Amino acid sequence: MGNCFGSQVKSLSPTTTRSLSPGPTSKTSISTSTTTGKLSSISSATFGQSIGSSVSLGEASPEGRILEVPNLRIFTFAELKGATRNFKPDTVLGEGGFGRVYKGWVDEKTLNPAKSGMGMVVAVKKLNPESMQGLEEWQSEVNFLGRLSHPNLVKLLGYCWEDKELLLVYEFLIKGSLENHLFRRGAAYEPLSWSLRLKIAIGAARGLAFLHTSDKKVIYRDFKASNILLDSNYNPKLSDFGLAKHGPTGGDSHVTTRVMGTYGYAAPEYVATGHLYVKSDVYGFGVVLLEMLSGQRALDTNRPSGQHNLVDWAKPYLADRRKLARLMDPRLEGQYPSKGAFQAAQLTLKCLGGEPKSRPSMKEVLETLEQIEAMKGRSRESKSKDGSHQHATPNNGQIPSKPRSPLKSRHDGVEYGMRANHHTHRVS
Ligand SMILES: Nc1ncnc2c1ncn2[C@@H]1O[C@H](COP(=O)(O)OP(=O)(O)OP(=O)(O)O)[C@@H](O)[C@H]1O
Numbered sequence: 170m171g172n173c174f175g176s177q178v179k180s181l182s183p184t185t186t187r188s189l190s191p192g193p194t195s196k197t198s199i200s201t202s203t204t205t206g207k208l209s210s211i212s213s214a215t216f217g218q219s220i221g222s223s224v225s226l227g228e229a230s231p232e233g234r235i236l237e238v239p240n241l242r243i244f245t246f247a248e249l250k251g252a253t254r255n256f257k258p259d260t261v262l263g264e265g266g267f268g269r270v271y272k273g274w275v276d277e278k279t280l281n282p283a284k285s286g287m288g289m290v291v292a293v294k295k296l297n298p299e300s301m302q303g304l305e306e307w308q309s310e311v312n313f314l315g316r317l318s319h320p321n322l323v324k325l326l327g328y329c330w331e332d333k334e335l336l337l338v339y340e341f342l343i344k345g346s347l348e349n350h351l352f353r354r355g356a357a358y359e360p361l362s363w364s365l366r367l368k369i370a371i372g373a374a375r376g377l378a379f380l381h382t383s384d385k386k387v388i389y390r391d392f393k394a395s396n397i398l399l400d401s402n403y404n405p406k407l408s409d410f411g412l413a414k415h416g417p418t419g420g421d422s423h424v425t426t427r428v429m430g431t432y433g434y435a436a437p438e439y440v441a442t443g444h445l446y447v448k449s450d451v452y453g454f455g456v457v458l459l460e461m462l463s464g465q466r467a468l469d470t471n472r473p474s475g476q477h478n479l480v481d482w483a484k485p486y487l488a489d490r491r492k493l494a495r496l497m498d499p500r501l502e503g504q505y506p507s508k509g510a511f512q513a514a515q516l517t518l519k520c521l522g523g524e525p526k527s528r529p530s531m532k533e534v535l536e537t538l539e540q541i542e543a544m545k546g547r548s549r550e551s552k553s554k555d556g557s558h559q560h561a562t563p564n565n566g567q568i569p570s571k572p573r574s575p576l577k578s579r580h581d582g583v584e585y586g587m588r589a590n591h592h593t594h595r596v597s
């Protein structure tokens with residue numbers, strides 16, 4: 170029997186503590202921090218209203234809005250099996266910490282399963298039924314994303330909860346994740362131009378700014394390149410609200426939580442204390458900006474020791490214009506305005522400030538990025554006359570640039586010497 174949240178209040182024991190699994194981009198829970206909060210539950214209490222059973226596919230308003238009633242379609246497991254051709258391996262779009270994401274086909278109006286190639290494409294995220302580790306995140310996704318509507322947030326269309334099967338159904342974003350475009354090689358991943366990088370940064374900043382300025386401030390907590398998905402025009406949309414939290418209220422500066430997130434992106438104060446600020450998201454944004462400038466991953470154990478953490482080794486390159494040219498992604502082939510790049514680097518440094526208070530708000534970040542975009546027409550490319558570029562590859566350019574597996578990337582962890590499925594090391 171499927172569960173219908175319209176009438177059901179589901180609450181969880183708040184006693185789970187997750188342990189840290191160190192490694193590149195792994196989601197974490199720091200072992201020393203066991204602070205637990207009441208888990209949010211998918212309930213009429215959370216929403217104030219019950220979940221609707223039909224879904225509107227209308228465009229999100231440009232400013233975004235918070236829906237009174239989550240407008241989600243409840244799918245049966247059989248329907249999603251039908252939509253994905255029985256979760257056929259060749260429909261797999263990717264794999265994250267909580268399971269695989271499949272491509273599915275549904276009727277545009279009714280959202281009933283359609284034959285493959287017919288109707289509308291959707292992305293179906295199927296949580297690994299072996300563990301219940303994803304339940305909390307799954308609930309959070311429904312609670313937050315089910316109600317949030319903004320052009321720069323992925324649209325959650327519906328879900329299925331049947332026995333141990335937990336699934337989420339999203340709009341399909343044809344270009345996949347920013348992570349793939351920045352770091353994968355192959356015909357499907359043309360290097361992103363400077364203006365596309367700016368466009369993506371601006372859209373993602375809009376999405377975060379919307380969350381931060383909404384009535385009940387929402388802290389996203391998992392800002393990273395793999396959670397920025399791209400539509401056919403490279404419009405970015407934030408996905409994965411599994412770790413999202415309501416921000417502080419009543420004059421408090423932060424909320425205290427178990428430390429969850431992803432190595433390399435999480436803000437230092439949060440990792441150290443579990444104190445989560447709205448500005449903790451700004452730090453994560455700074456890390457992604459740095460990834461976009463440099464073409465380097467936030468964390469990569471393939472880099473020489475001492476350079477695994479991008480922020481640690483790249484920061485000095487951001488403050489100096491000449492040094493910056495050596496940090497910039499060689500895949501840009503020098504095709505960027507040096508003034509704009511330097512301004513973006515300065516903004517990145519501000520976002521990466523050690524103290525939350527010292528970081529700009531996402532509104533300020535957005536304004537700065539828009540200014541950089543506006544001046545792009547006036548700037549000259551920074552390419553030198555002979556077209557050559559020096560690049561600050563760590564250890565004299567010895568970054569291994571082996572091709573990555575098209576399906577697994579970092580999730581198998583193999584290329585980083587990590588355990589398989591390191592995202593899932595969330596110990597209850
Ligand atoms: N709505 C979607 N449209 C198209 N592709 C998607 C969609 N959602 C996810 N994907 C693909 O599936 C991959 C896995 O997504 P998922 O969110 O499960 O994991 P992740 O973000 O890579 O890692 P993590 O578990 O740490 O969040 C993404 O990187 C993306 O390539």
Ligand SMILES: [Mg+2]
Nearest residue numbers: 265395396409
């Ligand atoms: Mg994700």
